[in-house]
Amino acid sequence: MGGLYTVGITAPLNAHLPKMQTAYRLTLLYIIVATLATAGTNGVAEAKPKVNVGRFALRGESGLDSGLASRSLSGDLTEAEAHALWLTSRKPTRRSTAQRRQASAAAVVEGSRFAATDASTGTSYGDLVYGTDGWTLSTSDTPSTLVYSRSSGFYARDSREAQRLTYTSQNASDPYRIFGVGQCYAGSPTTIGSGSSNVLCLVNAISGTRAGSRPDKVKNNLDPSGSSYVETNIWTVDYSKKTASPTWINSDGTAIPAYIVVAVKHPDIIFVTGDVAATSAHYGLEFRPVTLSYTNSS
Incomplete structure (x- = not known):
């Protein structure tokens, strides 16, 4: 089978x-x-054809074609490759433009007469006058000129702190030119402030002190021996209000807004204090705070 x-x-x-x-x-x-x-x-x-991927033109190249580089991609473009292709083919976007380099504006030096007016009522007590007795106020004598500087143009500011004011003397041999605040006599207090009746005086120094520094011994018109303490670069000049005001630095480094005061019945008496009421009570005189305002001489 x-x-x-x-x-x-x-x-x-x-x-x-x-x-x-x-x-x-x-x-x-x-x-x-x-x-x-x-x-x-x-x-x-x-076989996939070559895909042109745009890039930024190299230095020295010109034209669109010269700004392209070819690379071969095998297979379909991924999302990442497509995004890269879009990024490299678009023109760069300018986000900001650096400011053109500019030369710094030169400081403008101005000379002005300074008048003392009541800070509350605006009453004028006269102009600052520098003489053999130091700084006084007068409504009849020729005002003295103080020189200050300010920036102009793009760099201009409304005010400037820790500035130096310089006295323009008619006497070429006068060594005391820098306007400041100091002891009224050697050995007097140098600390002022709230609750204190201590006073200082307006002085002209032979040399300046550094901005923000504590009191330093400098020869001045009230003490030619140089035994008393002075500060010079203490003035805040407000260019819009045309005023000048001092800031005193105590021996402990404390900055005190200082008041220039005038005895109402004796306007030839000028002090600098940190407490107007305490000073008035101590001397038995009515002292009023004044504002030093300037008018350009030119």
Whole structure:
């Protein structure tokens, strides 16, 4: 039975073998063709063209074409690559422009006469006059001139602190030119402030002191020996209001807003104090705080 079965099956199979082989070859061919057709989609056989990616033009280049560099990308662009392509192809955006370099404006030096007016009522007590007795107020004598500086143009400010005022003397040999505040005599107090009746005087010094420094011994018109303490770079000049006011530095380094005061019945008496009421009570005189205002001489 086995032999008959084998012969019976094999004979028909051999008869159909050529047709089966032909069908197999066609099927295999179809598979190969389909594979080749889809190879590009899978990124295997299809070659991607070059993509031009823009960049900023190199130094010395000109024109749009010269500002481009080519690189070859295989496969589809990713989101990151597409974003990079967009960034490198767009023109740079100017965010700000640096200010053109400018030369600093030179300081403007001005000379002015200074008048003392009541800080509350505006009553005038006269102009500052410098003489053999020091600084006094007068309504008849020729006013003295004090020189200050200010910035102009773009760098101009409304006020300037710790400024030095210089006296313009008619006497070329006069060594005391720098306007300041100091002891009325050697050994007198140098500390002023709220609750204190201590007073200082307007002086002219032979040399200046540093801004913000404590009192220093300097030769001045009230003490030519140089034994008394003085401060010079203490003036705040308000250019809009045209006023000048002092700030005194105590020996402990405390900055005190100082008041220039005048005795109402004796306007030739001028002091600098930190407490007007305490000073009036101590001397038994009515002292009034005054404002030093200036008018340009030119």
